[in-house]
Amino acid sequence: MKKLSIKLGILFFLIIFGLITVMFFFLHMGIAESRVEEELKALQARGNSHRAILEKHFNKETIDHVVLMESESMTDVIITNKNGKVLNSSSEFASLKKYLKLPASPITAEGQIVEDNWKDEPYIATISPVEVNGQLIAYVFMFENTASVHSLIQGLNEHFLLAGWISVCLTIIIIIFLSKGITKPLLKMKEATSQLSKGQFSVSLPIASDDELGDLAKSIELLSRDLNYLKQERNEFLASISHELRTPLTYIKGYADIVQKRKLPDEEREKYLNIIVEETNRLSVLIKELFDLAKIDQNSFAIQKERIDLRPFFTKMEQKLSLAFQEKGINFTLQCPQNIFIQADPLRLEQIILNLLDNSIKYSQAGADIKLKAWQHKKSIHISIQDNGKGIPEKEIPLIFNRFYRVEKSRTRSLGGTGLGLAIVKELVQAHGAELHVKSKENAGTEVELIFKGELKQ
Ligand SMILES: Nc1ncnc2c1ncn2[C@@H]1O[C@H](COP(=O)(O)OP(=O)(O)O)[C@@H](O)[C@H]1O
Ligand SMILES: [Mg+2]
Structure with missing residues (x-):
């Protein structure tokens, strides 16, 4: 019986653990993706606002100003001319050089993402075109170090891990109580039924719940009561039968003995023989009726209407x-x-x-x-x-x-x-x-x- 609770426990655990894992996996992925998307959008927006300033006053002063602003922030900027030649940059651009890829075809004013592989690349990057009078004159490249995204994901991982541990512990505790709650009454019922099979019909099962387990306990108790009643009834019936059969037989034997042993006047002899015949008739009626009852008790008895x-x-x-x-x-x-x-x-x-x-x-x-x-x-x-x-x-x-x-x-x-x-x-x-x-x-x-x-x- 203990095996059942272990089986149930493991099954519950596997199911819940699987569900939690899948859920957490998708949640984690969703949060990370949307976070990176937000970062990229913000980066692009920042690039676009630089572009807007540059489109108004495209001169060295403005370029220097933009670069100066970025040198104080978490992000970096590189401004190139339309051929990709660097005009100015907010940081050492050697490590950023590989991202300075000019778009193969003209891009919209909204710009586009140059690098979004935050997992493997050290930077994510966007590009915004600078146009004056419909003429492309320069590009603004924006960069953000993915270290910040990584540390964010790291924090997220830690939270998820903690939540995971807590939910695993909680499920284990719940499962222990649950499987105990199920197996304990089952265990009691098993004991009760094995008692029944041993012929001890007076079992009692305190019913704690009104669910299917409670119903089962009630049924077992009812069964035991019925069996007890049947057993008593059968004993009484057998005792009655033997008594009822013995009485006429006693008469028959007694009077037969008298008739056999003593020399009796014919009249008396007749009287005793009549009693013997009467009792014999009684016996045969009794046996016929018992047989009828037995036939009815057996389910073979059928009514043909x-x-x-x-x-x-x-x-x-x-x-x-x-x-x-x-x-x-x-x-x-x-x-x-x-x-x-x-x-x-x-x-x-x-x-x-x-x-x-x-x-x-x-x-x-x-x-x-x-x-x-x-x-x-x-x-x-x-x-x-x-x-x-x-x-x-x-x-x-x-x-x-x-x-x-x-x-x-x-x-x-x-x-x-x-x-x-x-x-x-x-x-x-x-x-x-x-x-x-x-x-x-x-x-x-x-x-x-x-x-x-x-x-x-x-
Ligand atoms: N019509 C009746 N009038 C009076 N008592 C009756 C009547 N029918 C049954 N009984 C009583 O019920 C008892 C049981 O009847 P029954 O089972 O037919 O047994 P039996 O007729 O063999 O005595 C009878 O012994 C009798 O005392
Ligand atoms: Mg009768």
Whole structure:
């Protein structure tokens, strides 16, 4: 992980250093060039002003005067006649001689630059023509020692170097803090995830920022919480399964032992064998339901929706259940208008409705009323199963969808309940993208309502 901060640091540094270098290079060049240009312009202007004086009074006196003025200044002047013969100069002109090149073609009154190579030459130089009545009579050459330009550039270099050092130091400091700021939380997250992979799900990552790193930390924390919850749930589920499987097996083994070992009167024998059959049925229901749940949990489970005409669909179910209704003297009513259609998986929908009706039958007294209704409201299809049975205590309503949850453990057991029915219903309803609502009042009855939204494709 430390490697990351070094890599990041070096990368940042190279990028910033490169940028600074390029920037400084161009800035430096620009300043130097414009400085030299200014010097040349000033030199030319000075030459031109000498020229203007000479054009007014071109005599030895004026020439001497101009030369005298220049001998006191940083610049130098040489005045030649139109053939290049030196008339006067403000300093020893031996070193300046090589610049005394006459222009090959006539030049404008503004004059021109003779030498601007300040880097290699000791002087920069300009030339201005002196004309009287349109006749070229002389030239004014102006010179400036490039030493001054060089010292200027030298000063500039020193400033740039200082600025360069300061910015390099600053970038290094910033990079150190920045890469620490990035890698530190990453390091913590890495530790957290490796803890997760070791099975320690209670990690906490104090979130310092609200950026992507903070989001990542939050996600990891959420993940750890979810994993923790799943682990607990799985443990509880496994414990419940083993308990639920063991109970009927204990009965079966116990009664089988009795029947096998003792000589019992036929009546009693019959009774015990009935219990064995009952418990065996329970076991097979339980195993079937567990298998259903396992299939749903695995993502291989797929819903195959098709258009279902609800009325014939429910009528067929009513026929299937008629025996169960008769047995318990139940008053069943189906309220479903013609031509209500729904997009659902018919097998799963049947499983949902059967489970709910089975509960209504199981948890109602003999002679109870059970209603199966379907209707259309706006774009949704509503299906409700209503009974006037013993109802569910309000506190327990949210719990009945949990696996193995039964309101009265012992009583529902005698009714053959496993506590898995509603868990399966919930999963199936969710897989359809539908909603499920339970209203119930103790000793008054229960209503379960399913809402299939926007399923109205006729
Ligand atoms: N219509 C109902 N009336 C009263 N109680 C109900 C009804 N439906 C469900 N319950 C309660 O919810 C519990 C869970 O139901 P379910 O998951 O179907 O399990 P099971 O039917 O195997 O007992 C039941 O044990 C019962 O206590
Ligand atoms: Mg049930």
